[in-house]
Each structure stands twice: as structure tokens, then as C-alpha cells.
Amino acid sequence: MADRQRRLVVVSNRVGPLNDEGKAGGLAVGLSDALKRRGGLWFGWSGDISEEGTFSAEHTEVQDDVAMTTIDMNQEDIDGFYYGYANRSLWPLLHYRLDLAHFDRQSDRVYRSVNQRFAARLAPLLAEDDLVWVHDYHFFYLGSELRQCGFKGRLGFFLHIPFCPPEIFTALPASHDIVRAMLAYDVVGFQTETDRRNFVAFCIRELGGEKLDGRRVRVGDRTVMAQTFPIGIDAHGYSRFATSPEAGEHEEMLRDLAGDRLQIVGVDRMDYSKGLVERFRGFERLLEDYPENRGKVQFLQVAPLSRSELGAYVDLRRELEELAGHINGRFATLDWTPIQIMTRGFTRRALAGIYRAARVCLVTPLRDGMNLVAKEFVAAQDASDPGVLVLSRFAGARAELSDALIVNPYSTDDIARALQRALTMSFDERSHRWERMREAVFAGTAAHWCDEFLASLESFDPVTPETDAA
Ligand code: ADP
Numbered sequence: 001m002a003d004r005q006r007r008l009v010v011v012s013n014r015v016g017p018l019n020d021e022g023k024a025g026g027l028a029v030g031l032s033d034a035l036k037r038r039g040g041l042w043f044g045w046s047g048d049i050s051e052e053g054t055f056s057a058e059h060t061e062v063q064d065d066v067a068m069t070t071i072d073m074n075q076e077d078i079d080g081f082y083y084g085y086a087n088r089s090l091w092p093l094l095h096y097r098l099d100l101a102h103f104d105r106q107s108d109r110v111y112r113s114v115n116q117r118f119a120a121r122l123a124p125l126l127a128e129d130d131l132v133w134v135h136d137y138h139f140f141y142l143g144s145e146l147r148q149c150g151f152k153g154r155l156g157f158f159l160h161i162p163f164c165p166p167e168i169f170t171a172l173p174a175s176h177d178i179v180r181a182m183l184a185y186d187v188v189g190f191q192t193e194t195d196r197r198n199f200v201a202f203c204i205r206e207l208g209g210e211k212l213d214g215r216r217v218r219v220g221d222r223t224v225m226a227q228t229f230p231i232g233i234d235a236h237g238y239s240r241f242a243t244s245p246e247a248g249e250h251e252e253m254l255r256d257l258a259g260d261r262l263q264i265v266g267v268d269r270m271d272y273s274k275g276l277v278e279r280f281r282g283f284e285r286l287l288e289d290y291p292e293n294r295g296k297v298q299f300l301q302v303a304p305l306s307r308s309e310l311g312a313y314v315d316l317r318r319e320l321e322e323l324a325g326h327i328n329g330r331f332a333t334l335d336w337t338p339i340q341i342m343t344r345g346f347t348r349r350a351l352a353g354i355y356r357a358a359r360v361c362l363v364t365p366l367r368d369g370m371n372l373v374a375k376e377f378v379a380a381q382d383a384s385d386p387g388v389l390v391l392s393r394f395a396g397a398r399a400e401l402s403d404a405l406i407v408n409p410y411s412t413d414d415i416a417r418a419l420q421r422a423l424t425m426s427f428d429e430r431s432h433r434w435e436r437m438r439e440a441v442f443a444g445t446a447a448h449w450c451d452e453f454l455a456s457l458e459s460f461d462p463v464t465p466e467t468d469a470a
């Protein structure tokens, strides 16, 4: 097997695109960067809702060496599985937002059933020596369902978002079922050590498991590898995007608009985990406490709408628009609008140009698995005028990007102070910090992440309790 590369089969709710379309979401970006290199099958939801019968249509599109096979779901499945369980129960809970989490039996049922039906559709497409790699919180049960269907090959799982401490996760009525189901995978990957430790703590405290060594955990007769694999971007590709004509046009447009004002940017899906309200207040505090910035800086927040059928997201949009209106009302002059919010999508090249025009990028999530925007911003900068990254201590990216200005995203004062420091930072300090962050972004790429995970999955050696005790 060592000489022949096994086929990679990736499963995730969102599939593609492999090109430079303007779709927001770190999972799709990280996976397409990784899959383009290795090839394989990418299986998941088409993004379409069909009423013709659940899981009726199957579509396959082949691009280079990647076959993307997707299926439609009907409205009931989407409501229970995607909006209901994945995004009203699991997403807030895993992001430490127990206050926003809703639990109900019906969506739990649909979530399990969708996982089971995805497994039933995927199983016939699999060969025993495939490496099957399942992604994210939509598919916690998929591995155990594939085992039920008789799949005996290698199964890996990667969680793109945080894994909260057991004290929080146990609030989920099905928390035990979910973590037991995760034990059907051979390798379970997390973005940070904190996430991995939280998972291991759950296995030990809640399920009576034990740690065998630095990486392996055993619960009953199951042994899994729980490891940390921080996801990255295609750093070379991204810096090429940043020097493309499309990026250049966007950079120029923004620089022209800014004139001699310094540009601050934020780029995030409009999601309550991103700390946007606190960030806007931090910007307002900058204008209050450091009045010399009035008329001298402008803040562009790019925030494509996400999951906008859900109440928490509708509320957030309203709150942000009101807050932006309030800040502009308070500080704007005839020739200066302090803050602008845009909800449209951009191509990756256009976004790279926007990053390049910025003196400061604000990445201040209250909690984030990794945050690829932080890495993209670094990759897009140019040595002649590198921008400053202000980064939340609660973003997974903080582990690798400690040369950013690290802030507590809940503290308006902290954000304002960091902004002031970033706006007045000397060229030498900006360059020095950026060089070190750049090294980290180019070392921990999407390709590296993918290779490391798959190497671990290929070398996984299942250990039975007997062998281990011997
Ligand atoms: P999340 O996965 O929670 O959305 P990340 O920061 O990890 O957060 O990933 C977001 C991805 O979405 C990045 O690759 C970013 O470039 C992309 N993105 C964000 N905003 C836009 C937009 N307006 N248009 C297109 N892509 C976007």
C-alpha cells in the first residue's frame, strides 16, 4: 500500500467550489485548496432543496482530479438537520454560547436520520482501501453509520469549529451519543490543543475513558487518535491572488476612496461568533478616546449574510446596522463616513486586494475554530507596506500568529487600544511582525494540514485493549 496512493474521499455538508467564486466559509476554502492538489471524491449536499423526495437527485461534476458528488435535500431535512440541529444546537454550543443554543427532539431525530441516509448513499461508492475523511459538526454520526453499513476501511474526522469544555457540552441532551459516535472514527482532528483537550476530557469524565498516551484515547473497546491539525490556506496561491489584476483594481479603488485616511478592514460571515458588535463598539471607543483619528481613518466591514433564516442572525444584522448608523450619526462629517458595512460576496482575488489596501485588519471573534481571514490577510500583504493584524485571543489562529496584536474581543477598551497602537505602529515594527506571521502562514498551509492528517490516518494502528495491556 505504501507505493500506491489510496483514493481520498472527503465528506462535508458544503462541497466546492474549486474555483475563485465568492463564497464565504473557511471549510470550503481549506478543503478545496487541499483537494485540488491530491484529487479524489468530494461528497455532500448540493446546496439545493428539492421536494421530489428526500435525497432524490445525485449530481456529479468532475474538475481536474476531483469528482464532486452531491445530493439534494428536502425542506424538512434542511430545517431539522441544517438550520435546526447543526446551526441552532451544535454551532452555538460548540462556540460556548449556551445562551443561544436550542434543543429539541425533532431536529435531533432529523439530524441523525440525515447522517444515516448520507452514509447509506455514500457506502456503495466506497472501496475498502479508500481514506474516508468526514468534516465538521454536520456529520458527527456519519462514521458510525458508515460502519453500520459495513465499511471497514480508514475513517477520519476533522472538526473545523471549537470543541467546548465538557461543562458546556453536557448541556446537549445527546452529548454522550455524539461523542460515542465520534469514537467510530480512527483519527479525530481538532484545530487547537484546547479543543483536543476538551474532547479528551469529555471521553474521560463523561464516558469513563482513559488516555493511553499523548494522542490515543480508549473508551470501552474503542481506541481513537485525538490530534491537533491547525488548518491553513494555500499561501503561495493566495499571495498570487493578491498580485492579480483583479486584486489590483480593488486595492486601487479602496486606496482612492481612502485618500490619505488609513483603512481598517474586517471580513467575516455575519455570525454572532465573530464578535462584530464588540468590534464596532471598539472602533467607536477609538474615536472617543483617541479623537486625533476622527476624519483620519475609515473602517470597512465586509460581512456576507449567512444562515439568515435563523432569528439570532436576523437580530445580529439589525443590531450591526443600527450600531453602524449610530456611530456614523455621532461622528460623520460632510466628507467622512467612519464606518461602512457591506454584505455582498467577493471573489478571493478581490478580497485579497481589499486586504492589501488595509493598514489594519480586525479579526476579533469571541470564539473561532481557526479563522482563515487572519491567514489570508497576512499572505496578501506586501513587504513595501505591510498591514497590522489585530487578532482575538479566542481565535484558533492565535496559536500560530502570536506576532499579531492580541486582544480580548469582549473588551471595547482593549480593541480601541490595539487599534490605536496598530494605526501608529512604525514601519519597522509592522515589517518585523509581518515577516514572522508570514513564515507561520507559509509553513502551516492547507496542503500541510491535509498531508499531516492523512499521514496520521494511514499510519493508524488500531490497538485492542488486550494487546495494549500486554
Ligand atoms: P468561517 O469559516 O467561520 O466563515 P474563516 O475566517 O475561517 O471563517 O473563513 C471564512 C472564509 O470565507 C475566508 O476564506 C474568507 O476569505 C471567505 N469570505 C469571507 N467573506 C467573504 C466574502 N464577502 N466573499 C467571499 N468570500 C468571503
Ligand code: G6P
Pocket (backbone or CB within 6 Å): 014, 024, 025, 026, 027, 028, 136, 137, 160, 161, 306, 307
Ligand atoms: C464554518 C463551518 C463550515 C460552514 C461555513 C459556512 O466555516 O465550519 O462547516 O460550511 O462556516 O457556513 P454555512 O452554514 O453557510 O455552510
